[in-house]
Amino acid sequence: MGNKLQYQSAFLALAFLFATLISIADGTLVGNPLGSGSGRQQPKSQVIPIMNASGPESLAFDRLGGGPYTGVSDGRIIKWDVENNRWINFAVTTPHRWGCEGSHDHTLTEDRCGRPLGLSFNLRTGDLYIADAYMGLLVVGPQGGLAKPLATQAQGIPFKFANAVVVDHNSSVVYFTDTSTVFQRRDYVTALISGDKTGRLMKYDLRTKQVTVLMNNLMFPNGVALSKNKDYLLVVETTNSRILRYWLKKPMAGKVEVFAQLPGLPDNIQINHKGEFWVAMNAIKLTNLQGFLWVSKPPADFDGLGLAVKLNENGTIVQVLEDKEGNVWRYSSEVHEKLGSLWIGSVLVSFVARLAISGP
Ligand SMILES: *[C@@H]1O[C@H](CO)[C@@H](O)[C@H](O)[C@H]1NC(C)=O
Ligand SMILES: *[C@@H]1O[C@H](CO)[C@@H](O)[C@H](O)[C@H]1NC(C)=O
Ligand SMILES: *[C@@H]1O[C@H](CO)[C@@H](O)[C@H](O)[C@H]1NC(C)=O
Numbered sequence: 001m002g003n004k005l006q007y008q009s010a011f012l013a014l015a016f017l018f019a020t021l022i023s024i025a026d027g028t029l030v031g032n033p034l035g036s037g038s039g040r041q042q043p044k045s046q047v048i049p050i051m052n053a054s055g056p057e058s059l060a061f062d063r064l065g066g067g068p069y070t071g072v073s074d075g076r077i078i079k080w081d082v083e084n085n086r087w088i089n090f091a092v093t094t095p096h097r098w099g100c101e102g103s104h105d106h107t108l109t110e111d112r113c114g115r116p117l118g119l120s121f122n123l124r125t126g127d128l129y130i131a132d133a134y135m136g137l138l139v140v141g142p143q144g145g146l147a148k149p150l151a152t153q154a155q156g157i158p159f160k161f162a163n164a165v166v167v168d169h170n171s172s173v174v175y176f177t178d179t180s181t182v183f184q185r186r187d188y189v190t191a192l193i194s195g196d197k198t199g200r201l202m203k204y205d206l207r208t209k210q211v212t213v214l215m216n217n218l219m220f221p222n223g224v225a226l227s228k229n230k231d232y233l234l235v236v237e238t239t240n241s242r243i244l245r246y247w248l249k250k251p252m253a254g255k256v257e258v259f260a261q262l263p264g265l266p267d268n269i270q271i272n273h274k275g276e277f278w279v280a281m282n283a284i285k286l287t288n289l290q291g292f293l294w295v296s297k298p299p300a301d302f303d304g305l306g307l308a309v310k311l312n313e314n315g316t317i318v319q320v321l322e323d324k325e326g327n328v329w330r331y332s333s334e335v336h337e338k339l340g341s342l343w344i345g346s347v348l349v350s351f352v353a354r355l356a357i358s359g360p
Contacts, residue, residue, distance in 0.1 A: 044356040045328045048080065050087060052101065054350035058164065058223075058268055059336040059343050060119035062142065063126050068336065068343050070352060071116025073106035077130065077144070080352070090144040091116075091128065093135040107186045110134065115185055117347075118164035118176065118223075118268075131165040131176050133185035137204055137211075151204055154178075154211040161185050161199075164223045164268060168230060172206040175214075175233055177221040192220055192239055192265070201235045201246065214246060215256065223268035223334070227313070228275035234259055236266045236279065243269065243279065243315065260315035264307050267347075268334035276318065277311045280332035280344070305330040308344070321355075329353040 050056060056070035069079045069090055077091040093114035100106075100113035111134050118131030126142035136152035136159045152159055161179040168174065181198040183191035190196075199218035204211050215221075219239035226233055231249040236242075243266065245259040264281035271277055305326030310319040321342070323329050334345040337357075344353040 046354040047328060047351050048087075048354065049351045050078070051350075052103070053078075053106065055347045056345040056349075056352050057117045057333045057347040058119050059334055059345045059352065060121050060128065061336075061338055062121050062128070063123040065339070068338075068345075068352065069119055069128065070345055071119060071130070071132075073110065073115070074101045075106075075110065075113035075115060076101070077116050077119065077128075077140075077147075079144075091130070091140045091147050092145075093130060093132040093138055093147045095146055110186060111184065117162070117185070118166075120165045120167045120174070122167045123169045129165045129167050129174050129176075131162040133161050133163065136162050137165065137174070137176055150206075150209070151211045154200065154202055154213050157181050161188075161191070163221070164236075166224050166226050166233075168226060173203055174206070175201070175203050175224050175226065177201055177218075177224050177235060179220055179222060188220075195219065195239060197239075199237075201233070214254075215244075218244075222266065223270075223279070225269040225271050225277055228271065234269055234277060236269050238265050238267065241265060243311070245315075260311055260317070262309065267332070268345075270334060270336045272310075272337040275313055278335040278337055278342070279309050279311060280335045280346075281307045281309070282331050306332055306344075308332050308335045328355070 050072060053072035053074045055073045059068040059070050061067040067079055069077055071077050075092060076089055078087040079090040081088045093116055096112055100109055114135050115133040116130050117133050120129045128140050130138045130147055132138060135149060137150045138147035139150055140147035159178040160181050161184055163177045163179045165174055165176040178200045180191050180196050182196055197217050197219045199221035200213050201215040201218060201221055202211050202213050219237050222236040222238045224233060224235050233246045233248060235244050235246060237244055242261045243259040245257050247253055247255045267280045269277050269279045306323030306329045308321040309317045312318050329344045331346050331348045332344050333347045336343045340357055342355045342357055
């Protein structure tokens with residue numbers, strides 16, 4: 001078992017490394033592949049490199065539409081300054097930042113420097129909520145700076161791998177995930193292939209400062225999204241290649257069902273202005289065979305290095321976005337739709353990609 005785990009870890013690590021070495025060119029946007037397709041379009045695309053750090057895992061825009069903001073491997077949260085065409089430093093999640101920035105392998109220092117993954121602005125107050133893999137749940141004001149810790153444990157069990165957060169703008173509640181109580185972020189491959197199921201979906205109430213566990217025993221809970229009418233949450237369970245729906249509104253409150261089963265390893269999930277959901281995926285699937293998890297390729301219909309799907313409110317795939325050769329983007333962690341663009345982040349590359357999906 002130990003050897004098999006090591007072998008599989010090495011395989012995944014190599015696959016990821018290889019992917020990051022492929023060069024950048026033009027991409028394709030594929031319409032609905034399931035029949036009544038709108039056909040192929042050639043989108044305008046832009047690649048925005050990040051210097052001296054990598055892994056823009058999730059993306060957020062502030063209440064004025066500024067950004068995107070993203071957390072990177074050296075623990076900084078940076079903001080894309082459109083006017084000046086550059087990234088600027090916005091926030092950090094710990095004051096202990098000596099030696100955090102630089103050309104060393106950031107996974108060696110991320111437990112001390114922080115690794116902000118999930119970001120979500122409260123569009124009413126302008127505050128940015130942060131799920132940092134090592135620092136837990138934090139908040140920082142519209143001016144940025146040093147974020148303030150809000151929660152680091154629930155029911156006496158410390159978070160080990162806080163991952164995603166979503167704000168309910170008009171209430172005092174934020175929802176977030178802790179991927180594992182056993183494995184840290186830098187051991188995420190082991191967390192995946194060992195079938196760890198210690199992840200939790202939680203809510204934090206700003207008024208009472210209380211954390212409530214909504215779901216336990218999840219297998220690599222990852223992205224979380226709130227429905228347009230705020231009647232349910234969607235939580236990605238990466239190891240199981242699926243999305244669960246957790247009902248918030250009565251009479252269904254507390255009920256859980258499978259919302260969608262997906263052809264890859266889903267990461268973050270983001271709602272668009274229509275109430276549809278973009279789910280970013282790594283195009284590698286873990287297949288459960290006789291109790292062991294094996295790495296396999298996804299079905300032939302979905303063989304891109306860059307792979308994301310759009311789901312409607314009923315969990316049906318209504319669009320597939322692929323970059324088959326991984327030319328412009330690949331191994332996406334997040335797809336964020338904003339004013340006719342899809343912004344794509346990945347924990348494995350050192351750039352953010354933007355694809356135009358409509359308009360000039
Ligand atoms: C990257 O790091 C080098 C060396 O530490 C530094 O000189 C340079 O200004 C950095 N670049 C950016 C864009 O931060
Ligand atoms: C908050 O609620 C008010 C009134 O209930 C509404 O007008 C406003 O659009 C809501 N804001 C957000 C960000 O949902
Ligand atoms: C979702 O399902 C409901 C109930 O079956 C249906 O009324 C609605 O039109 C569906 N929505 C979409 C976008 O297909």
